[in-house]
Amino acid sequence: QLQASGGGLVQTGGSLRLSCAASGFTFSTYGMGWYRQGPGKGRELVAAISRGGDTYYADSMKGRFTISRDNAKNTVYLQMNSLEPEDTADYYCAAKRTILVPKGGYDYWGQGTQVTVSS
Numbered sequence: 001q002l003q004a005s006g007g008g009l010v011q012t013g014g015s016l017r018l019s020c021a022a023s024g025f026t027f028s029t030y031g032m033g034w035y036r037q038g039p040g041k042g043r044e045l046v047a048a049i050s051r052g053g054d055t056y057y058a059d060s061m062k063g064r065f066t067i068s069r070d071n072a073k074n075t076v077y078l079q080m081n082s083l084e085p086e087d088t089a090d091y092y093c094a095a096k097r098t099i100l101v102p103k104g105g106y107d108y109w110g111q112g113t114q115v116t117v118s119s
Contacts, residue, residue, distance in 0.1 A: 002110030004093045009116045010083055018078040020093030020110055027074040027095075031102035034067060034078045036089035037112070046091070047078060050101045060086075083117045090114050 006018040018034065033048035047067040048056045055067055066079040076093060090112035096102035 002093050002095060002108055004091065004110045004113040007091060007113035007115045009118060012084060012117060012119050014083050014117070015079070015081045016083065016115060018080065018091055018093075018113060018115075020076045020078075022074045022076070022095060025095065025097075025108070028071040029097060030095040030107075031098045031100060032067075032069060032076040033094045033096070033102055033106060034076075035092045035094060036087075036115075037092070038086075038089035041089070043092075045103060048101050048103060049076065051099065054101050056101045056103060080115070083115075085117045085119045088115060088117050 001023045002020055004020045010016055031050045034046040035043050036046050037043045046061055047065055049067045049069055064082045069076045092112045093110045094106035095108040096106045
């Protein structure tokens, strides 16, 4: 299971930290990712992290978002800074059993946590 939390309402320029707690599988052997789906938009990969800590970011998130993981807590985080109204979306975490930075083909998905950025 993947349980995402930390969403909410924030003003433009603000920050939020999303968390995703994993259970039921060996977290340290999985790559993790965060996706988002905005109103009327398709799902997009925001960031991903390998089990070894290598990371990937979508271009529009570089420099603003940071993905990290704590294997001792079975948790992956997404620190989001300088938020813009365009970041408004449901954010989902996902897991894939791979040594690489996973950019698709995830095995497990969590429920979404809603992020709303007001202008």
